[in-house]
Amino acid sequence: MHLFLIIPLAAAFMMAILARTGDCVRDIISGLAAISLAVFSVLTLMAANFFHSAVIVKSFAGFMPPAGTAFVVDGLSAFMLVTVNTVALFVVLYSAGYMNKYTDKWKFQSLFFLMISGINGVLVASDMFNLYVFLEIAAISAYFLVAFGTEAEELEASFKYAVMGTVASAFILLGIAFLYSHTSTLSLAGIAQAIAAAPSARIVQFVSVLFLMGFALKAALVPFHAWLAYAHSSAPAPISAMLSGVLIKVLGIYAIARIFFSVFGASAGICQILIALGVLSMIAGGVLAFGQSDIKRLFAYSTVSQIGYVALALGVATPLAFFGAVFHLFNHSIVKSLLFLNSGSIEQMFRTRDLSKISGVVAGAPVTGYTSIMGAMSISGVPPFGGFWSKLIIIFACLQAGHPVLAAIAVLVSVMTMAYYFAAMTPALFGAGINSFNAVKKVHGIMNVSVMALAVLALAAPLALLPEMRQRLIDGAVQALVNGSAYAATVLGAIK
Amino acid sequence: MLEIDLLLLFMIASAIIAVQVKDLLSSVIAVGAVGIGLSMSFLIMKAPDLAIMQLVVEVLSLIILIRATIRKDLPFSASGRWAFNTFSMILFLAVFLVFAYFSFSDMHRFGAPLMKVSQEYLGEAMAKTGAHNVIAAITLKYRSIDTLGEVAALFAAVVGVLAIARKVSRPGGIRK
Amino acid sequence: MVTYLLCLVLFSVGLYCVVRKRNIIKIIIGIGIMEYAINLFFILIGYRSNGRAPIFADDQAVVNMVDPLPQAMALTAIVISLAVTMMLVALAIRIYEKYGTFDITKINRLKG
Incomplete structure (x- = not known):
């Protein structure tokens, strides 16, 4: 379990030590680290299903909670670990080729693995303060990675992101302080028990609001979404992929799900707020994406919209909705990383991000072109890609729960998504090719490999709907959400 | 006090x-x-x-x-919606403080913390870790992950500052 | 009760500074003030009337210690806020080199 933390931390440290050696050594080490992380995450998922205990607990330094801290992996954590580490693997492969554009690659790799260790830490933390510490590690690395190109716009974007993110973290820390004064324990299971004893104390409501403000900003839910467009359009492509595909999901959505469903107990008020935020994000993200000429900004607003879907599904809070939320999370991570990595390739080929100036991607770089088409189709909800199924499930869940208006909004936004994706990307992909096309660089081989692998995953995602696969992969996550209040009991039971 | x-x-x-x-x-x-x-x-x-x-x-x-x-600092200029922005910010802070005040009533009285977990620390720290300073026992033994995390955060900050402060960010000079 | 409230007033002063000031350095100062307030709040929560510092001594039996856990948390939080301050100031210095100003309303090249 602690391998999830030790491997990336060790890799980050080694990158710094091996700063002077050639790129090859460091690339190989980073590739090995990423592969091992991905393999471990899959093994953990299989172990979690195998034991049927739904929770794996492993203590650190021999002290058990509540005095010590432990790592806890339940169905939701295991599933997200697989998502995160798989996406990270492909992004690492991609950045081996892409980051030759920048100097001082070792700093990038070091910060990148620190970010991964922070994200993994958030996923396995069973203790409120641990969660906060790893959140900060991931966030600090992300702030620096966004500014990695050190040009004027990148620094500005990073600074605004950093200030907003730090204020959000401050709210979260304040919430932790209030919560501690009320429950006098920091382990998530202990807090869950203390809150179950007194659920409607005013302090719990106040802490919920603080947490919601903080984590909603990390998740880029409207109205806290402003930093996303800045950060994504200026960051290097692999970082945009990680930010949009992984960081938002774990630091924002997973944290909200874990805290509000497993610890606080899903109250009706929270669910309604989640629904409201989700709907706002879906609509605002869709509207803002129209007429964007910068390809990465388009993707960024699309991310805001899709995260709105997940928040909406979490708010509806039926088992089918949870399934849709988790599945959509997985699909979106894969597909959005794919799209962002491709945008990096496109930017490298054409030296611009302006969609009106790009044309002929399919002609010039078939891998990039076709995988972008596949990615756009998956996000817009075109069968047989995974995105279609996950959106369908969310819409059905809304209908089933008796919210026809929400289902209608979801359908509408899905149509909007399709519209702006195809309106923006068709001329870019299919045009005749610009004259200076012969002078553009070709896409590096390994970048193609990782992008193709992601596209294959996007295609294969609907396989997860088959009952056998579903039981192995996603059901654990759904159970963890549905039985939120059982989290405390299972963790404490596993400790004894 | x-x-x-x-x-x-x-x-x-x-x-x-x-x-x-x-x-x-x-x-x-x-x-x-x-x-x-x-x-x-x-x-x-x-x-x-x-x-x-x-x-x-x-x-x-x-x-x-x-x-x-x-x-x-920059010269003060009351441009545009300064009054509205300041007023809304102060309003937000006032609401925040009022709600915080209400939730204080649920908190323990100042000077009498609950200390459920900490009883174990205070009772056992000396026996199990041999440290006189309970804080050292907590940060280095019981909750060593937090310490690892803070060291990692500092490391990230140092590497990041090095990354940002470099003069040449792309081989061959700045793009635009 | 008043003590807690004063601590949160300090937090609000910092938050006001972050949101309403134009100078980047003032924004960083505001964040610093917010962090101070939060650390103080941790310690206020853990305080026990007539308590003693949580350090065992060989020659006397120390009873009635203050709560050590918030102190450990605040210790970690102080270090993390140092990391954040370092980061923000490094960004600010580089921004000054690129833009020539600390005014955040002028640092606005990212549109939309």
Whole structure:
């Protein structure tokens, strides 16, 4: 379990030590680290299903909670670990080729693995303060990675992101302080028990609001979404992929799900707020994406919209909705990383991000072109890609729960998504090719490999709907959400 | 406890000075005053480790901040929606404080913490870890992951500052 | 009760500074003030009337210690806020080199 933390931390440290050696050594080490992380995450998922205990607990330094801290992996954590580490693997492969554009690659790799260790830490933390510490590690690395190109716009974007993110973290820390004064324990299971004893104390409501403000900003839910467009359009492509595909999901959505469903107990008020935020994000993200000429900004607003879907599904809070939320999370991570990595390739080929100036991607770089088409189709909800199924499930869940208006909004936004994706990307992909096309660089081989692998995953995602696969992969996550209040009991039971 | 309230008032006054004053250097020094007040509060609240730590970090932050402060603050210009923005911010803060005040009623009285988990720390720390200082036992044994995390965060900050401060970011010069 | 409230007033002063000030350095100062307030709040929560510092001594039996856990948390939080301050100031210095100003309303090249 602690391998999830030790491997990336060790890799980050080694990158710094091996700063002077050639790129090859460091690339190989980073590739090995990423592969091992991905393999471990899959093994953990299989172990979690195998034991049927739904929770794996492993203590650190021999002290058990509540005095010590432990790592806890339940169905939701295991599933997200697989998502995160798989996406990270492909992004690492991609950045081996892409980051030759920048100097001082070792700093990038070091910060990148620190970010991964922070994200993994958030996923396995069973203790409120641990969660906060790893959140900060991931966030600090992300702030620096966004500014990695050190040009004027990148620094500005990073600074605004950093200030907003730090204020959000401050709210979260304040919430932790209030919560501690009320429950006098920091382990998530202990807090869950203390809150179950007194659920409607005013302090719990106040802490919920603080947490919601903080984590909603990390998740880029409207109205806290402003930093996303800045950060994504200026960051290097692999970082945009990680930010949009992984960081938002774990630091924002997973944290909200874990805290509000497993610890606080899903109250009706929270669910309604989640629904409201989700709907706002879906609509605002869709509207803002129209007429964007910068390809990465388009993707960024699309991310805001899709995260709105997940928040909406979490708010509806039926088992089918949870399934849709988790599945959509997985699909979106894969597909959005794919799209962002491709945008990096496109930017490298054409030296611009302006969609009106790009044309002929399919002609010039078939891998990039076709995988972008596949990615756009998956996000817009075109069968047989995974995105279609996950959106369908969310819409059905809304209908089933008796919210026809929400289902209608979801359908509408899905149509909007399709519209702006195809309106923006068709001329870019299919045009005749610009004259200076012969002078553009070709896409590096390994970048193609990782992008193709992601596209294959996007295609294969609907396989997860088959009952056998579903039981192995996603059901654990759904159970963890549905039985939120059982989290405390299972963790404490596993400790004894 | 009257001393802590007085210290808090002093800190608030220094903070307001830091926020409002035009000269950036004076502003940074006022923040230094807030930090010293904080350190003294830690002493009064019987947290000597923290007081030392706060002083050290305070000095470091002041050095870093003074390195960056070379100009005056900008001239005040009430442009556009200044009144509306300020008013809405103060309104938000007032609402925040009111709600916080209500939730204080659920909190324990000042000076009587619940200390469920901490009983175990206080009772067993000496026996299990052999450390006299309970804080050291907690940060180095019971919750060593937090310490690992904070070291990793510092490492990330150092590497990041090195990454940002480099002169040549792309081989062959800046793109645009 | 008043003590807690004063601590949150300090937090609000910092938050006001972050949101309403134009100078980048003032924004960083505001964040610093917010962090101080939060650390103080941790310690206030853990305080026990007539308590003693949580350090065992060989020659006397120390009873009635203050709560050590918030102190450990605040210790970690102080270090993390140092990392954040370092980061923000480094960004600010580089921004000054590129833009020539600390005014955040002028640092606005990213549109939309």
